[in-house]
Structures are given as C-alpha cells and as structure tokens.
Amino acid sequence: MSAATPLAQDRRRASIEGIVGLTRPDMERVNALILSMAGSNVELIPRIAEHLISSGGKRLRPMLTIASALAFGYEGGNHVKLAASVEFLHTATLLHDDVVDESDLRRGTETARTIWGNQASVLVGDYLLGQAFKMMVEVGSMRALAILSNASAVIAEGEVWQLSAAKHMTTSEADYLAVIDAKTAALFAAATEVGPVIAGADEAMQVAMRRYGRDLGLAFQLVDDVLDYDGSAQALGKNVGDDFREGKITLPVILAFARGDEGERAFWRRAMEEGRNDDAALEEAAALLRRHGALEETKARARGYGASAREAVESLPPSPARQALADVVDFCIDRIV
Template identity: 55%
Template sequence: MTATVHSLRQDTPSLQPLMALVAPGLNNVNRVILDRMQSQVALIPELAGHLISGGGKRLRPMLTLGCAAALDYAGDRHHKLAAAVEFIHTATLLHDDVVDGSDLRRGRATANTIWGNEASVLVGDFLFSRAFELMVEDGSLKVLKLLSNASAVIAEGEVHQLTAQRVVETTEERYLQIIQAKTAALFSAACAIAAVVAERDQATEDSLEAYGRNLGIAFQLVDDAIDYVSDAQTMGKDTGDDFRDGKVTLPVILAYARGDEAARKFWQRAMTGRANGETELAEAVQRLNDTGGIADTMARARLYGSRAIDALSRLPSSVAKSALVETVKFAIQRAY
C-alpha cells in the first residue's frame, strides 16, 4: 500500500491519456447528448446546453468508455449509456445549484441565475427522463438497475447533505456516507455498466464498481479540500463557497474535532452563518492548516485513490488500464 500511495505523488498527472483513448467514442456520446437534449420547448435545449457546453470534462462518461476499452469491448451500447450517465450528472448539477443558491459553476453564471430556479429544476427533470429513455432503449435490466439505483442514491445523498448542513458536530462517518451517495454512486455505476455491456463476470463488474466508487470518494475529498485553497479560475467557483454555505466537509470536521473551546466556538459561529465573511474565511483557512484538516483530507484522498488503483488488479495490463490509473492520479492532484 505504501508504494501505491507514493506512486500517486508523481509529477503532473494528466487526464490526457484517458481523453485520447476515448476520443472517438466520446464524439458519438456527444452526438447522442446533443440529439436527446432537443425539445420543441426552446428553453429546454437552451438551458441544458448552457450547462452541458460549459467546460466540463465529461469525466463520468469517459470512465464508462475507458472501462469498456479496458475490457476490449468492441460494440457501441456504451455510447448511449455514457450519455445517460452525463444526463444524470447534469440533472443533479442543475438541482444542486438551486438548492445551494449557487451563482457560479465552471467559471460561468449558473442556469438558475439566468433562467430562475423553477426552469432549472424542470429542465433537470427533463434530463433525468432522457437518461431513463436511453437506459430502456439499451434493453438490459441489469444496466437499468445499476443506473436507476445510482440516481436514487444520489438523491438520498443530497437530502442527507441538506440535513447535515450547518451541523458542525457532523461525524466523519456521516460525511463519508454523504459523499459515497452524492458523488461516488454515479462514478461506480458509470464504471460497472462497462462490465455489463462487455458481458463480463460479476467479479469484473465488482472490480470496476470498486474502482469507480473509490475514485469518486477521492474526487470529492479533493474538491472539499481545495474549496479552501484554490481559486475561481481553477475550480469554477469562488474559494470558500462551502464555508459560506455552511457545508460541514471533512477539513472542517477534522479541525473542529482537534480544536480547543475557542476554535469550536469559531466553527459553530461560522457554520451557522453568524460569522462567515472574508475575515472569518481567512481565519478558517489558517485553522484548517494549523490542525492539518486540509493535509489530512488530501491524505485520505490518496488512500482512496490507492484503493481505486488496486481494484484494477484483475484487469490485464493495457493502454486503457494505464489511462484509468492516470485518471486517479489526475483527480487527486488536479488543483496543484
């Protein structure tokens, strides 16, 4: 395990190997996305297109394509399913921005800021419906079960996060339950469906599910750490958005647990919204650094990244497998 963690510290990992591997298939996925987001109601493709074309890397559908390549799958079923994965992800983003009251995503104004909350929620519902149409067209009950279950789990995770918002006593265990649901569930399903369409055994499906799940957890841990240390240009949102929204993420959970009485009072005031301006944000960052909250969150991300890589051990060596490994390294170091 130590050697694997060390391997995650190589210089400048890149998403380019995965992007190059899946480029032809991703073109097909993008064609499906463009076709299926159309509607006679002009606002639907206008609003959906704003987010879909907003600079996202299409990481989740690329994982579906990359895992299929690692299994030497030569068909094309995964193109529509990868599009379904992206529609589910986009729908959740539209809903999340409404719930969070977000003004910025990927450096651009959010859809709810431009068109309003009602339109954003309804177009999100439209995209969920399109995703389920694509699943049904595929005809596999197993695929339908995987993706529909992921959709339900994501929704549960979002509600769970909402109930934990501003609750500074949130435990690390509860936090991990939330991110496994709201982030890792779609990563794991996106990877596992590749084994289904490639008609591989349950052990292979389980390996890809574990790869996606651990990658998703690592991905969210990094997001939550860099919310305090990155910038809008890098992240596509303002530094400290989680702090201002009262989201009790792992860096805060660790800092709160390790702090003295004065520190705990600070976090209680900040997370409940009573004192969360720029001065308090600067103090929060200092406290997170002093207690190791950010560093230890990143250490946990590396651990889950190592688990993701280990989950690929059943797969034979290949260009595709190497790209999947590099993707883990990129996800962990992408903001540094």
C-alpha cells in the first residue's frame, strides 16, 4: 500500500474485517437497539425476532450505514438508529419472502414460517416494519425518511414484479435487472445514502454513496445468483439449486436460454415453467450454464458493477471508512473468484 495508491487493492483476498473492526463499537449499540425494539409484551414477537437474530447473517447492511456515516466524520448517535431501521426493513422482507417463496430453510436454519407458521411471519414482519419507521422518525431527518420510505415501497414493488415474472421464460435481461435493482439494490443504496445525509455532507457525496450502494447491491445479487449454481459456495450456507427449484429466473438462466437451441429452450421451459426440476434436471441445467459461459458472463457483470461501486467511493475523502467500504466490494466479488 503506497501513499500514491488511493485505495489498497493489493491483498490476495479481500475481507470484511476492515468494516467489521471499524464499525464494532457502533454495531454493539445497533445490536442492543435491535433487541430492544424487537421487544414486546406479545411473547411471540421477541421469540421470532431472536430466532432471526441468532440465525442471522453478517449484518452487512447496517454495517454499511455505520461506515457511510463515519466516512463523513459523523459524530452523533443517529447512524445507530438508521442502521437498526435498515436491518429491520431487511428482516421484515426476509420474513415475508419466506412466506411468499414457501421456503423451509434459510442459511441452513429452519425459517420462522416453518416453526411458527405463515400467519405469525406476516404479522411479525409488519411489526418490524412499523418499528423501523418509528426509529427513523426518532432520527428526525426528513431526507433520511424520504430515502428509506421510498426504498421500502420500491422493494415491495420489486417483489411483486418478481412474483409476476416468476416461472416465465419470457423474462428478459432488462426485466431481471429491474427486479434486482428494486428488491436488492434499493436497500443497499438507501443504507449507504443516509450516511452522508445525516453527516451533512454535500449532495455530490450523497450521489456518490447512493451509486456505491446500488452498484454494490447489484454485484452482490449477481454473485448470489451465480453461487446458486456453484457447488463451491456451500460454505456460505446457501443451498445449491434453491433458485432453480423455486423456478426463479436469474441472469445465468436468461443468458443460457437466449444462447441455447430449441431443445435447450424446451428444457428450460419444462424446468422453470412446469416445475420439472429434480436433481437430474439441476445437473442438466448446470451443464447448459457451463456450455454457454452463462456463469462467467454473470460474474463479469458483477465485476463491472463492483468496479463502478469502487469508483464511486474513490471520490470520498481518504479515511479508514472509505477503505473499509472499498474492501466490502472486493469481498462480495471474491465470493466467486
């Protein structure tokens, strides 16, 4: 890392240790706030919330909000509330998604709907949404509220769109990108844009952080879509073939379908539209994706969005937070290297 290099890129393997270390003290406060806001006299609510929290992932989104505020020298406590809101919006989406997708497992753990039923999952998701908005209101920034409430509507719109598009092989690449822009990238973009907003950074920085979050979110989702067909990803708790079995039409499938001959297209229609998606079909699907370089092409797109996200943070003033944000991009991409 020479002084001339604005952002270190010379490590063999990117890591999220940077952002984890940077945000640790604030994330402890975020976690405490999450536990307290998931509390209720209605016993079922904290029970489901604790299940989600203990089986939870890396808490990437709230870490991004904290780091995005720290990157602009923010010194108050509102980034903690916004980070907890972002995590609640995400958790509510997961609860409702599992109901919609009829998922039994998430990251290898039974989903809330399997244990407590669809009814409780729908209603506890609504409660977490309500609590998220209460925390945002406490922050008192109309601009942050506008960004996050807009994201919340856009995410739901993307989910409905995905539902309409599901199992139709007519889904185009543009349709797919619009869906992941809404259902994944919108929350990443909101999570990172609110940092400069509450820090009072100038508008160019808000634009840069919005772009960073959006492009990181797109890259993240594309990588996820690749991992669903890539056996080496097991360690990350994702089950290979989940998307395939649910008839989710992701970019690798769209590319292979477009490049396939009539026989292959008929295979994809049977698998995605008619649900003929057993293990043999999954193997066949993986072979077709390889034959047409569909996974490689999807990875290339992910790298492109990653490069754009990295470029967006280059415009920030140098700081450990900026470096940590840049490293997150590499970490997400490296999952498929």
